[in-house]
Amino acid sequence: EVQLVESGGGLVQPGGSLRLSCSASGFIFSDYAMHWVRQAPGKGLEYVSTVSNNGGTKYYADSVKGRFTISRDNSKNTLSLQMSSLRAEDTAVYYCVRGYYFDDWGQGTLVTVSS
Amino acid sequence: DVVLTQSPLSLPVTLGQSASISCRSSQSLVYSDGNTNLNWFQQRPGQSPRRLIYKVSNRDSGAPDRFSGSGSGTDFTLKISRVEAEDVGVYYCMHGTHWPGTFGQGTRLEIK
Numbered sequence: 001e002v003q004l005v006e007s008g009g010g011l012v013q014p015g016g017s018l019r020l021s022c023s024a025s026g027f028i029f030s031d032y033a034m035h036w037v038r039q040a041p042g043k044g045l046e047y048v049s050t051v052s053n054n055g056g057t058k059y060y061a062d063s064v065k066g067r068f069t070i071s072r073d074n075s076k077n078t079l080s081l082q083m084s085s086l087r088a089e090d091t092a093v094y095y096c097v098r099g100y101y102f103d104d105w106g107q108g109t110l111v112t113v114s115s
Numbered sequence: 116d117v118v119l120t121q122s123p124l125s126l127p128v129t130l131g132q133s134a135s136i137s138c139r140s141s142q143s144l145v146y147s148d149g150n151t152n153l154n155w156f157q158q159r160p161g162q163s164p165r166r167l168i169y170k171v172s173n174r175d176s177g178a179p180d181r182f183s184g185s186g187s188g189t190d191f192t193l194k195i196s197r198v199e200a201e202d203v204g205v206y207y208c209m210h211g212t213h214w215p216g217t218f219g220q221g222t223r224l225e226i227k
Contacts, residue, residue: 035216037164044221045156045164045207050214059214062116101154101169102209108163 002026002104004096009109016086020109022079022096030054030074033100036081038092039108048094049081064090086113117141119208121219127227128198136222138208140189145212152211155184155193158221159204167206168193200226 008020022034036048049070050059058070069082079096093108118141128134144151155168166175168184171191181196195202203226208219 037218044205045158045209045218047209047216047218050211050216059216061215095163100211101152102156102166102211103169105163105165 002098004098004104004106006094006096006106006109009094009111011112011114012086013115014087014113016113017082017084018086018111020081020083020094020111022106024077024079024096024098027098029072029077032098034072034079035097035102036070036079037095037097037102037105038090038111039095040089040092043092046092051079083111086111088113116215117144117210117213117217119210119217119219121206121208121222124220124222126222126224128195128224129227130200131197134195134198134224136193136206136208138186138191138193138219140191140210142213143188144191144210145188150212151187152216153184153186153191154209154211155182156207156209157202157204158207159201162204164207195224198224198226 003025005023012018035050051070067085071080091113095108096106098104120139122137144153151171153171156164158164167178167182172184183194185192205221205223207221
């Protein structure tokens with residue numbers, strides 16, 4: 001069974017930093033592209049970032065480019081999102097998603113940016 | 116970036132009736148290899164999204180056969196036949212053909 005468990009969310013002040021992690025199990029992690037997708041409270045889904053299976057290719061939404069960095073450790077089956085210069089509009093539930101076609105989703109971790 | 120426009124944004128449906136959701140892209144979603152990375156997701160209240168349809172018309176194993184996807188190029192449709200109470204939620208189209216990917220605004224399905 002595919003499992004994606006996000007962690008690292010919490011309350012952070014504007015301008016601060018936070019690192020999200022996603023622990024993956026139930027599949028061969030190094031075979032799959034991975035993504036982060038977020039959802040602000042009461043809003044729709046927003047694509048954030050993608051990393052290829054070997055970590056060599058990365059994509060970012062314009063809204064986070066230059067502030068967020070996606071990475072993965074295939075030896076630890078872990079996906080990460082380093083977020084810096086956080087803004088109030090980054091407040092959202094962040095989902096870890098498996099696969100080129102967005103096959104499976106985690107339960108999400110809530111990030112709140114507020115003073 | 117590619118913009119996906121869904122319609123309608125709100126969809127009241129009588130139980131047992133059918134429903135359709137349109138997703139239109141600002142540019143063709145056909146990739147150079149001929150594949151089209153256009154997918155549909157369902158998000159029930161309080162739950163994570165789950166995929167229903169991938170590559171336009173391929174239904175996921177856990178999705179009821181009442182759900183079907185169709186379309187090509189820039190115009191895509193999700194059809195739900197014989198709507199049931201468990202179908203209440205928000206439906207999103209999403210593309211991954213031209214990175215970064217984007218989602219449609221979402222269509223909220225409710226029971227009349």
